[in-house]
Amino acid sequence: MPSSQQEASVGRVVVPFEREAVPTALRRLAHHEVLERWQAVDRTAHGVHLVAVAGDGGGDDADWTGAALVTARPHTAYLKIVDALGDVQAAVAAVVGHARERGLVQVKWEGWTARSEDAADAGFTVLRPPATDNTGPASAYVRWLHAGETVPEPPYYGQTTHFSCGAVTALVAQAHAGTLPVESLDRRAELTLWREATNFPSCEPVGLGVAVRRTWPSSSVTVHLDVDRPVLLDHFPETEQEWRAHLQRMSRADAARIGVPVEPHRLLPAGIRGAVGRREQVLLLISLAGMQGFDVPHWVLCHGIVPGAVVVEDPWHGTATGDTWVDAHLLPVPDESLDTMAAVPPDHFHGAVLIGARPAARTAFLSDSAGA
Structure with a gap:
C-alpha cells in the first residue's frame, strides 16, 4: 500500500x-x-x-x-x-x-x-x-513480471452461494486437470458436490476429501488435518454442534473405508509447492481475515507456483470493495502470507485436501445434466 x-x-x-x-x-x-x-x-x-x-x-x-x-x-x-x-x-x-x-x-x-x-x-x-x-x-x-514465467490458467467459476466454496474449488481443480469438462461447471454441479460434502452449511476437510473421492473414484485424494476433533463448529450453539460433530465422525469412518488417508499434520508452504510441482492440486482452507478483513473460513485452490508466491483460485470476491473475479483469478499469494491465512481461528487449526495428478482416463460427471 x-x-x-x-x-x-x-x-x-x-x-x-x-x-x-x-x-x-x-x-x-x-x-x-x-x-x-x-x-x-x-x-x-x-x-x-x-x-x-x-x-x-x-x-x-x-x-x-x-x-x-x-x-x-x-x-x-x-x-x-x-x-x-x-x-x-x-x-x-x-x-x-x-x-x-x-x-x-x-x-x-x-x-x-x-x-x-x-x-x-x-x-x-x-x-x-x-x-x-x-x-x-x-x-x-x-x-x-518474471522473465519466461507462465502459469497454466484454470477456468474461473465464482461460487453462487455463501457456503459452497469447497465444492467449487474441487470442481475447478478437476476441470483444470482435464478430469471434468469445463462446460460441466454450473450451478447444478456446484450444489450436487456441495450436498455430498457439506457439514451444513460448510465443507470440512475430511467430508470434502471423501466427496471428491466418491465423485471421481480414480482420483488420488489425501486429507491433511492437524487436529483430531470436529472443526468449523465453534460458532454454533452446543445443541447444533453435536449432530454436525457426529457427521464428521462418520466422514472419518468413510475415509478409512474408501482409502482416503487423513494425515494428522499441517501442510506447510514447502509441501504445497512440492505438491503443485508434482502437478497435484491443493484445496486449502484459509481465513479471509487477511485478504478481506473478516474472519471467515474459506476454501481456495492452490494450483500454480512462481518465485515468491503460490497461485490460487478464489471462488469468492467482494463487489462492495471493488473486488472482482479479476482479483480472485490467478491470484499470487506470498508463501508467508498463505501460511498465516491457513491458520484457521479460533484455535488456528490447518486443513487441506490434495488431489493427485490427472488420471489416465477422464471420469464422467453428471452426464445426465447436460444443458441443465
Whole structure:
C-alpha cells in the first residue's frame, strides 16, 4: 500500500486516491463514466491509489499525461489496474515499474476500458472470461513480471452461494486437470458436490476429501488435518454442534473405508509447492481475515507456483470493495502470507485436501445434466 506522501520515480507519480478529492490533473484525463465507476465503491481496504505519468513540468501541479487507478488485495503479490487513462502505454508502464519496485510478481488489468491491442502492446495476455459473473468486467488481462514465467490458467467459476466454496474449488481443480469438462461447471454441479460434502452449511476437510473421492473414484485424494476433533463448529450453539460433530465422525469412518488417508499434520508452504510441482492440486482452507478483513473460513485452490508466491483460485470476491473475479483469478499469494491465512481461528487449526495428478482416463460427471 502506498505511503500517504507522494512518491515519484522517473516521471512516475504515486498518490492515494480519495473519492471526494479527485485531482484536477486526473479530471482532465478521465471521462465522467470512468470517474463515476471509481467513486462508486470504497476501495480503501484494497490499498487504492493512483499511478500517474507527470508532464514536463513535474511535481504535484503538473498536468499528467497518463494515469491509472490501482488496487490489490492485502497480503498478496500483484497489482490490478482498474482503468488506464490518457497515454495508456505510459500509464501501464508506470504501474509495471511500480509493481517491480515493490517486488510483486504480477499485474492485472480489468477490461472496462482497456483495448485488447493496447494490452498486447504492453505485454499482457488475455484472461479467459469467468463461467459465472455478471458484476465484473467482461474481459481482463495479466502480465507476469518474471522473465519466461507462465502459469497454466484454470477456468474461473465464482461460487453462487455463501457456503459452497469447497465444492467449487474441487470442481475447478478437476476441470483444470482435464478430469471434468469445463462446460460441466454450473450451478447444478456446484450444489450436487456441495450436498455430498457439506457439514451444513460448510465443507470440512475430511467430508470434502471423501466427496471428491466418491465423485471421481480414480482420483488420488489425501486429507491433511492437524487436529483430531470436529472443526468449523465453534460458532454454533452446543445443541447444533453435536449432530454436525457426529457427521464428521462418520466422514472419518468413510475415509478409512474408501482409502482416503487423513494425515494428522499441517501442510506447510514447502509441501504445497512440492505438491503443485508434482502437478497435484491443493484445496486449502484459509481465513479471509487477511485478504478481506473478516474472519471467515474459506476454501481456495492452490494450483500454480512462481518465485515468491503460490497461485490460487478464489471462488469468492467482494463487489462492495471493488473486488472482482479479476482479483480472485490467478491470484499470487506470498508463501508467508498463505501460511498465516491457513491458520484457521479460533484455535488456528490447518486443513487441506490434495488431489493427485490427472488420471489416465477422464471420469464422467453428471452426464445426465447436460444443458441443465
